[in-house]
Amino acid sequence: MPKLYLIPNTLGEQEDPSLSMGSEVKDALAGLSHFAVENLKQARRYLVRWGLRERIDQSEFIIHNKKTEIESLIEAESVFKSGNSIGMISDAGCPGIADPGNKLVQLAHRLNVEVVPLSGPSSIFLALMASGMNGQAFAFSGYLPREQDQRISAIRDLEKRSKTEGSCQIFMETPYRNMAMLEDLLKYLSPSCKLCTATNLRTADELVISRNVAEWKSSKKPDLNKKPTIFLIQA
Amino acid sequence: MPKLYLIPNTLGEQEDPSLSMGSEVKDALAGLSHFAVENLKQARRYLVRWGLRERIDQSEFIIHNKKTEIESLIEAESVFKSGNSIGMISDAGCPGIADPGNKLVQLAHRLNVEVVPLSGPSSIFLALMASGMNGQAFAFSGYLPREQDQRISAIRDLEKRSKTEGSCQIFMETPYRNMAMLEDLLKYLSPSCKLCTATNLRTADELVISRNVAEWKSSKKPDLNKKPTIFLIQA
Structure with missing residues (x-):
């Protein structure tokens, strides 16, 4: 069954993410091949900071922010319908809190896709x-x-x-x-x-x-x- | 200079804390010898769950909850004044959020003690x-x-x-x-x-x-x- 993982990011781009987030965040990232991200460059750097450089070429990225909301929701729907999970990564802090992301969560609820929020800095x-x-x-x-x-x-x-x-x-x-x-x-x-x-x-x-x-x-x-x-x- | 560390706890008592919290939480706990806790038994168990059983006998615990607020503030003030830092540990989630703890944070601000909030589950x-x-x-x-x-x-x-x-x-x-x-x-x-x-x-x-x-x-x-x-x- 596909899931939507809500994946926090560090507040500063310099920080080692394992300081402020638990191992479940790295495990989720390592196990996913579809990501919804605000900014591709930032998301790539974030994977590298977790020591997961190999995920970059092995994954598909949906750009999900205010500008791309509708297209990204159509794309996400087809990912879920093909049985794949998505990790939504924030640029900083927690997805959906003072940040875009709630529309994708609403889509998941509509499709009965389980939503899994992970702890991180806010x-x-x-x-x-x-x-x-x-x-x-x-x-x-x-x-x-x-x-x-x-x-x-x-x-x-x-x-x-x-x-x-x-x-x-x-x-x-x-x-x-x-x-x-x-x-x-x-x-x-x-x-x-x-x-x-x-x-x-x-x-x-x-x-x-x-x-x-x-x-x-x-x-x-x-x-x-x-x-x-x-x-x-x-x- | 003494500091007040605000230390989150898991939401469930069964959970391995390293799943949802970063290494800075363990590092803070390992480096402290004074703790303000809601409940002594819970706090001890929490240290054990982080693999820090030795901290239990090597530390002093101030019980800080609604009932003990005034006494615990007097005790905390003397700990700060002797130059020691305190880790305030929640029973579940983040100290001070839907939880006691803000009086101790206010004391720290009054004494110019640096307050260091750590990320964890809420x-x-x-x-x-x-x-x-x-x-x-x-x-x-x-x-x-x-x-x-x-x-x-x-x-x-x-x-x-x-x-x-x-x-x-x-x-x-x-x-x-x-x-x-x-x-x-x-x-x-x-x-x-x-x-x-x-x-x-x-x-x-x-x-x-x-x-x-x-x-x-x-x-x-x-x-x-x-x-x-x-x-x-x-x-």
């Missing part, structure tokens, strides 16, 4: 653990709006929601706008609101700062420019 | 990946209220929130009440609402079902009684 979860915020109630909203007015109202809404629900609110920013986001957060959140930045997770420069806005304002700001960062707030 | 994330629902916007609410009226209104609220935000709503139930929860969900959600149950994740009996409520109603119900299950809905 910047969202690592940030939540490291923040000390509420892991019993939390929400992830992806990117906030770009437009200034809408962004300010989104920031205020998240703080309000956090207060009402007691929940931790998690979001991201395009790395080159991180410093502008940090400034807006310090400007528009209440002084007592807690703010955590989790930057460059899983690299030698990993930096997690978690304090309230008043403390943030009286401390030296970290340089988050162009460094992948997860933002978390709790009112 | 039933919430595995369920979200496997559901095919929206991993770009999602929320976890823990347990819904027990009382019937409140529970029904919570179910309706979650569906409404999912519709407004386009988000996936994730929650849990005490395993012996899973079937009652499933009945309530099928009764009070709209026929077009998607419902996913992710049961016994990371065991041989892993079962993920993802379909809309109308399809659920016309299919044979799975037996979820006393089986750890994550529920996910998307309107």
Whole structure:
């Protein structure tokens, strides 16, 4: 019976994947001959990093991202129907979490193909653990709006929601706008609101700062420019 | 400099931890002599499962759960102040996510102790990946209220929130009440609402079902009684 394996990737391209993922990930990759990948080059490099260079020539790759979604679903359907399993590999982190992939999972459910999620790094979860915020109630909203007015109202809404629900609110920013986001957060959140930045997770420069806005304002700001960062707030 | 390592555990007690976690977890455990654990017996067994039986007699254990929180924080503070690192081990899954632990992380931030989160299994994330629902916007609410009226209104609220935000709503139930929860969900959600149950994740009996409520109603119900299950809905 064909299966769909959901295969995580490291957060940084430099990392040895066996540091943060168990042997089942390598075993799954080694046993598959069909992969759905965001980017062919990245996926090839990932197989090499697992010591599985031979898989590259022995496998078929379906490019599966926002642009190719429909074609890739037709291709995947015919792979499943011919009885073959597919491994969906993320470019970084977990497939389908702040990443494309859920359409292919939906297809698998529709075809009664078993879906097998494998454990691996997720910047969202690592940030939540490291923040000390509420892991019993939390929400992830992806990117906030770009437009200034809408962004300010989104920031205020998240703080309000956090207060009402007691929940931790998690979001991201395009790395080159991180410093502008940090400034807006310090400007528009209440002084007592807690703010955590989790930057460059899983690299030698990993930096997690978690304090309230008043403390943030009286401390030296970290340089988050162009460094992948997860933002978390709790009112 | 002391550090606080956040150390995940397998979801099932039978599993070889090296299947789902990377070598950095074993390395961290092997290098530590102070642990904050929910349950001493479980933590000992976990070290044995990693092949680290010798750590048991060579280490000090702080019991850190809801009941012991204040004492354990005082104890942890003195460990950090004497320059030692602590590994916080979850009983299952990731420390601080649907699990105690965030107070100890807050203490570390207050003392400027570096917090190092390690990757491992989380039933919430595995369920979200496997559901095919929206991993770009999602929320976890823990347990819904027990009382019937409140529970029904919570179910309706979650569906409404999912519709407004386009988000996936994730929650849990005490395993012996899973079937009652499933009945309530099928009764009070709209026929077009998607419902996913992710049961016994990371065991041989892993079962993920993802379909809309109308399809659920016309299919044979799975037996979820006393089986750890994550529920996910998307309107």
